[in-house]
Amino acid sequence: MTDTPLLIDLSDGIATLRMNRPDKRNAMSDALLNALDAFFLAPPDGVRAVVLTGVGGHYCAGLDLSQHKARDAQATMRHSRHWHAVMDRIQLGGLPVVSAMSGAVMGGGLELATATHVRVADATCRFQLPEGRRGIFVGGGATVRVGRILGADRMTEMMLTGRVYEADEAVRLGLAHYNVDTGDALTKAHDLAAQIAQNASLSNYIMIQGIARINGMSAQDGLFTESLCAALTQTSPDAQEGLAAFLEKRAPVFR
Numbered sequence: 001m002t003d004t005p006l007l008i009d010l011s012d013g014i015a016t017l018r019m020n021r022p023d024k025r026n027a028m029s030d031a032l033l034n035a036l037d038a039f040f041l042a043p044p045d046g047v048r049a050v051v052l053t054g055v056g057g058h059y060c061a062g063l064d065l066s067q068h069k070a071r072d073a074q075a076t077m078r079h080s081r082h083w084h085a086v087m088d089r090i091q092l093g094g095l096p097v098v099s100a101m102s103g104a105v106m107g108g109g110l111e112l113a114t115a116t117h118v119r120v121a122d123a124t125c126r127f128q129l130p131e132g133r134r135g136i137f138v139g140g141g142a143t144v145r146v147g148r149i150l151g152a153d154r155m156t157e158m159m160l161t162g163r164v165y166e167a168d169e170a171v172r173l174g175l176a177h178y179n180v181d182t183g184d185a186l187t188k189a190h191d192l193a194a195q196i197a198q199n200a201s202l203s204n205y206i207m208i209q210g211i212a213r214i215n216g217m218s219a220q221d222g223l224f225t226e227s228l229c230a231a232l233t234q235t236s237p238d239a240q241e242g243l244a245a246f247l248e249k250r251a252p253v254f255r
């Protein structure tokens with residue numbers, strides 16, 4: 001099984017992706033990154049939400065350092081830009097992604113987690129940006145994604161000191177959204193994914209496409225874009241159904 005870097009199961013509109021390099025604490029090899037990329041480039045028909053997790057008690061221990069040391073500057077730049085493209089595809093691809101996390105959520109593993117939309121941490125989680133201790137820097141999007149969650153000041157301190165945040169602190173800071181008992185992250189993530197999958201898919205799509213982009217805009221551009229998003233969703237058939245269902249006191253049936 002360990003020669004398949006990403007295991008994919010489909011059930012009831014939920015795709016469960018399991019990073020499968022347990023011997024390496026799911027360190028991100030090129031093959032694993034490319035397998036994630038391939039999934040998000042062309043998700044199977046009928047998938048309404050994704051759960052992303054790791055096999056063997058760890059989410060992801062970051063960049064595979066054994067592959068990293070062979071790269072020169074140009075190759076490292078290209079590799080980092082490839083990470084950015086894959087992380088963007090995960091964040092902005094249109095499918096809601098829920099991370100079920102345990103153990104290491106480190107370096108590139110935290111960059112990956114923060115490209116996903118909902119993050120569940122169990123009590124074994126360790127969030128860290130240890131790049132400074134390896135003589136390197138982040139390259140998979142942390143300065144933007146982690147930096148916007150924590151703020152530049154706290155991210156700088158986190159990197160300089162190499163401190164480890166545990167699940168409860170991670171929730172307080174926004175690195176995770178839910179803190180559950182050891183071993184319960186996958187169940188909670190599936191519950192959340194099932195709930196998210198019941199939303200109108202256009203609403204989910206616009207939440208994913210719109211909110212992160214608007215966050216990077218000026219206030220006036222953001223407000224204008226919000227009105228466009230509202231115009232698209234509120235004139236859709238699913239909006240009519242959602243509002244009618246509310247008034248008729250029944251569950252909506254979305255497309």
Ligand code: 1HE
Binds near residue numbers: 025065140
């Ligand atoms: C790895 C990696 C890895 C584990 N690349 N091989 N990430 C890091 O700096 C994290 C480095 N890893 C660790 O600090 C620890 O391995 C853990 C805390 C995650 C787990 O500790 P532990 O005691 O459970 O396991 P271990 O014995 O340290 O590791 C098991 C094996 O996984 C071991 O290999 P083995 O052949 O000796 O059995 C480790 O070498 C291997 N392993 N993590 C390669 N990351 C886009 S830029 C992003 C920048 C980064 O992400 S920098 C990396 C940050």
